[in-house]
Amino acid sequence: MAGPPVFAGEQKPAVRPSPTITLEFAQVSIGFEEKQLLEGVSFRLHHGETKAIFGVAGSGKSTILKMALGLLKPDSGKIFVLGEEITGLEEDELFELRRRVGIVFQESALFDSLTVRENVAFRLLEEGQLSDAEIEERVREALSFVELEHTVDMYPSELSGGMRRRVAIARTIITHPEVLLYDSPTGGLDPVTSNTIIELLVKQRDVYQTSSLLVTHRLQDAFTMGTHYFDRAANQMRPLPAGARVGVPMSFAILRDGCIIFDGNLKSLRETGDAYIREYIS
Ligand SMILES: Nc1ncnc2c1ncn2[C@@H]1O[C@H](COP(=O)(O)OP(=O)(O)OP(=O)(O)O)[C@@H](O)[C@H]1O
Numbered sequence: 001m002a003g004p005p006v007f008a009g010e011q012k013p014a015v016r017p018s019p020t021i022t023l024e025f026a027q028v029s030i031g032f033e034e035k036q037l038l039e040g041v042s043f044r045l046h047h048g049e050t051k052a053i054f055g056v057a058g059s060g061k062s063t064i065l066k067m068a069l070g071l072l073k074p075d076s077g078k079i080f081v082l083g084e085e086i087t088g089l090e091e092d093e094l095f096e097l098r099r100r101v102g103i104v105f106q107e108s109a110l111f112d113s114l115t116v117r118e119n120v121a122f123r124l125l126e127e128g129q130l131s132d133a134e135i136e137e138r139v140r141e142a143l144s145f146v147e148l149e150h151t152v153d154m155y156p157s158e159l160s161g162g163m164r165r166r167v168a169i170a171r172t173i174i175t176h177p178e179v180l181l182y183d184s185p186t187g188g189l190d191p192v193t194s195n196t197i198i199e200l201l202v203k204q205r206d207v208y209q210t211s212s213l214l215v216t217h218r219l220q221d222a223f224t225m226g227t228h229y230f231d232r233a234a235n236q237m238r239p240l241p242a243g244a245r246v247g248v249p250m251s252f253a254i255l256r257d258g259c260i261i262f263d264g265n266l267k268s269l270r271e272t273g274d275a276y277i278r279e280y281i282s
């Protein structure tokens with residue numbers, strides 16, 4: 001029988017000690033062209049936790065991720081990332097933050113004219129702080145994490161949709177971010193390929209204890225993350241017995257009409273009496 005998840009810390013590459021709360025939205029509101037999109041959105045993401053965010057198309061999920069990166073500023077409210085309030089930061093101050101917070105965009109957003117190696121190395125090449133040999137090692141490490149080392153000299157057009165998603169993840173994790181923002185990482189993929197992506201997210205969560213926000217349309221993805229752990233010895237994701245699931249650092253938030261109408265663990269989500277949520281998760 002599978003044991004409780006083993007969250008070994010010795011492989012975590014980030015050297016900085018992470019605060020207990022890695023990301024916090026406090027009464028955040030934003031609107032576009034006189035239309036209010038989000039109103040008083042508050043939530044906290046704890047160190048090592050993955051929070052899945054659900055909501056219908058246009059409910060503001062991507063907007064939340066963009067605000068967490070400082071790409072968009074809220075009209076009111078405060079956003080704290082890794083212990084720092086980011087709402088008042090200037091662009092150059094946000095640069096360092098974006099090294100510690102990685103985003104995997106809704107579409108993989110790879111550069112078609114660059115090889116996989118150049119795509120994955122992009123951030124490190126731009127920073128210009130590492131030698132070519134060090135960058136190559138980091139590219140190999142990131143591609144090995146997503147099990148795509150053999151594609152290093154290929155171009156995105158030569159890859160399947162699922163492989164492109166995995167390269168996009170490799171590109172994001174190459175800087176060893178402490179917080180990951182995934183925007184619909186399985187969108188448009190078949191269920192089997194989606195599962196390989198979710199397995200990577202579980203691996204990132206359980207091996208590196210990276211905190212993440214996961215925007216997804218697929219409830220199944222988040223449920224899988226709430227009921228599985230990554231077995232490092234076997235190098236694969238495994239189901240947890242029901243009694244051990246409570247220890248999984250996974251939470252669920254549901255957005256509706258600009259507000260978070262639910263924020264809690266899998267058990268409370270399944271037990272909720274709210275009719276809208278019941279319909280949503282059924
Ligand atoms: N920069 C912007 N300027 C104007 N309107 C915007 C901007 N960004 C987002 N919006 C609007 O805000 C709404 C929410 O957008 P957002 O992309 O956050 O939704 P979403 O929940 O991610 O949707 P989907 O599930 O389709 O990805 C949309 O109506 C969109 O048109």
Ligand SMILES: [Mg+2]
Nearest residue numbers: 061062063106
């Ligand atoms: Mg979106």
